[in-house]
Amino acid sequence: MPDPTELRVALTTEQCWQPVPGGSGTYIVELTRELAGIDGLAVTGVAARHAVPPEDDWVPAGLVRHSRLPRRLLYDAWQHLPGPRAEVIAGGADVVHATTWAIPATRRPLVVTVHDLAFLHEPSHFTARGNRYFRRALAQTRQSARSIIVPSLSTADDCVAAGLPAAQITVIPHGSRPEPRTTREVADFRNRYSLDRDYVMWCGTIEPRKNLPALLAAFAAAADTLADVDLVLVGPVGWGDLPVVPNDLAPGRVRMLGHLSRADLHTAYAGAAVFCYPSLREGFGLPVLEAMQHGVPVVTSQGTACAEVAGDAGLLADPRDPQDIACALVAAIRGRDELAQRSRERARDFTWEASAASTAAVYRDAAPA
Template sequence: MHPVRVALTVEQCWQPVPGGSGSYVVELSRALAAVPQAEVVGLAARHRAGPPADVTPTGPVRFAALPRQALYESWNRLRLPRAESVTGDVDVVHATTWAVPGSRAPLVVTVHDLAFLREPDHFTARGNAFFRRALRVVEDEAVRVVVPSAATRDDCVAHGIEAERVRVVPHGVHADPGAAQRVDRWRRHHGVRRPYLLWCGTLEPRKNVARLVRAYAQACASDGLDHDLVLVGPAGWGDGASQVREALRGLPADSVHMLGRLGSADLQAAYAGASAFVFPSLWEGFGLPVLEAMAHGVPVVTSKGTSMAELVGQDGVLVDPTDVEELASGLVHAVGSDAGPRLRAASERYTWSASAQGHLEVYREALGTS
């Protein structure tokens, strides 16, 4: 059987804040490169330099003549240039984000979430317009839609994408086994002296971090929580970062550590040393940071009724993310939890190798529709 030739959009790796979608592109391209039945070529806009080392996709990449903004708008409105005009002939085109190229080959699109329909105020007007046009393209052209969770599948079907076109293919995870040996050095470098709770992500409105900070302050004041709070990740769009800084007023200056974006090795050490991981996002398509924490055997507090709840199951501390008091109680409960080993065991079924095989099956299905 000949390998399936796939054009994979990898442009997310060049975004200022690649986020979870960037991690998905990097890990999927690496895992597919190890699959003999797949032959992958990346597709990106014109750039003067490569992406950061820790978000560099695996395999050859072909670059369009247009820079990112012009390419995205041209794809979104004109459906040009076609993917094959950049990559050469392929069997399947896989758009890994809402930047969806036109193509003559069967089109597969990953829909990470439909959060912009749930909470449009959490996105810019320009972003909303772009996402909505891209969703219409997906509805009209995608022969298969890959989603990372049952929650996103249900959203897609509720919005009108036929269930027979949607395939759930979860992400994978791998924990650095040497991270635990780097925790003490990591603590010293960042001045984190006490036990700590960890949050990781991009500071933007739907991540709900300001409410987390208020819950942390309440747990310290009312329940005697004797932990620091460590916030890891870059500032995204909107006023997420400013809301967090406002919520920090009145807390001891050395109790909350805003560390910005960490490199991979430092982030793994941050996970490994945490007493608990807290991720009260209002909505996620998958919640990769939750799975990363699980892989390190760290107790998790996260949001009821979301894709993250799918990951942690009954061993997670599930809270209403809009209820500060309930979130504060969840923090206190998590630091005394013994669920870490069970969460680590649950994470072991999520591998990037399995994800790559799941994507390959989708590509073959898509190829069969042509």
Template sequence: MAIRVAMVAEQLFQPVPGGSGRYIEGLAPALPPRVHAVGITATASGALLGLPLRPARVPRRLLYPLWNAGLGPRPEAVAPGAQVVHATTWAVPPTGLPLAVTVHDLAFLDDPGQFTPRGNRFFRRALARVKARADAVVVPSTATAEACVREGIRPGVLHVIPHGVARLPLADGAVAEFRARHGLGEAPYLLWCGTFEPRKNLAGVIGAFGRVDRDFHLVLAGPTGWGDAGLAALDALPGQARERVHMAGRLSDADLAAAYAGAYAFLFPSHREGFGLPVLEAMAYGTPVVSTAGSPMEEVAAGAGAFTGTSPAQIAAGVAEVAAHRDAYAARALRLAPRYTWEASAAAHAAVFEGLA
């Protein structure tokens, strides 16, 4: 039986799509043939990722506030024939159809100071609407599910569905070319990637790099985000260490694959995440990780690296731990990563949609 789903896809067109953008990129093409999804956007039309796009014909700066107030274009009007609506982020449209919402994390409640006052108001209003209206809430980890229950979302509507990972094939010489382009030579390097924002703990990563007792280089990859990203910590590094820090900027998928594959270890000691997809991406290339103890990343990657606190000293100790057992951690990463596929994630989403339809 075919299921027609109106899926909010506007995150794909954000200046910084972030993890929620990569979620849509992974999920939409992997949906089984019985799910006929249409992407709802602010103004974009055409098709992307095999997903037909239907514009609400309202600029994003107006569409999101309208939706958050329970107003504005309804998905069933933008995509006639839809049976289910899937809000893939906190941009939750009003609808008379069954509604599934993906809650990636509740970071705005853990530390409101990392978000703007406007952002906090938007997220809190969206959370209230999800509690009142969502028929299904999809979360990527048990930790996020537990946080949702603490905030009053009914356990009966929650579905824990981990993300997947797609390991891109590497062209011959791709790692060497990445190294040459970024001035790395043959030196071992530590990698961090993500949006530059406070909760990603770049200050901790940079501070740890200054304490590591080896001649590593450090590659920081990702787009500029918001707030104090911790880059001021670069000024505190000794001169020789500062010269070994490389700002790679936002990488293409192919370059990111080469960066993961060539890294000695992947550092991702975020203060909070809903899932931590970059950790799984690094594991797919056999790269050990240093990440946050007790986090969703440890749910996914236990045994594939070191899980520590978030201070520079603790992160540096995690790097030393990985260095002492790198081969074992790399082998574990390669064994674990294939368990997480977008096909499996999409099949579980499809089951949720079927239940609602």
């Protein structure tokens, strides 16, 4: 029997089965891992029907209960029908947590994590179906959420501008789990991928808002100065056109490694000379924090949530100005040692343990008295 003193939480985990779980998937995996260790809390994952578990890197901690509906039907039902309710799928809950824009039907207090509102600012960067879905989910959040979690002040400001009540919003930054790598592990990784020179690294899902054309143009502008440095792009194709490598870059200066396992991704971070993440808009910018955790100097976008994460430790550039990004890349390479130390110190301010503790506090505030 359930412990009557425990707070029962139904938490959506369906993102972990997506082809590209991305930062939201990392959020769910890390959050459930830390929540599992908090006394007085019983968390059950809620997902669509699946014949197999998610890939190893994306398995959420704890029990997950599944709807009888596949994802598409479940998501459509949640947007248009009063069920199936999350607490029913979970076998009981006192609070329901929507960890993405998949807002479940529920009669329990609802907590929603809003990672970003990029679809309002740059609708052309999303599919037509995605825009419709996100806008309906935003309306559901306005109507039904008791508490809203956001990962950054930038996203909090966006939420208020979009009509979400400021009093319901709590800023809870993401964390990063240290995954140190040895010199030998980095060397082995470099050998497997034939990375025999220093490299500037980018990672993420390849999609328009990641601003890869500007990064490529910036690297081309800095290529003569950074003659012994290559550009390495890591991540799966999402949607939109693949980035075109500028013609004036010599063959081999840009390497596209595609999707990497979590282990290889962190080894790639550890081996990078600089990490560059010039996104036009992010809700947090988890890759910036992960790179800093490895002591890698960071160049990222001014005026964004990524700048909040980087703080005084990173170099900021105008993401719409390739020449500005190029100057920051050169400065980061030249100031590598000092910036590396600043990255490590900054990364210590962000832990998943702290994120989970703050999230649990939101659950308790939202729960019935």
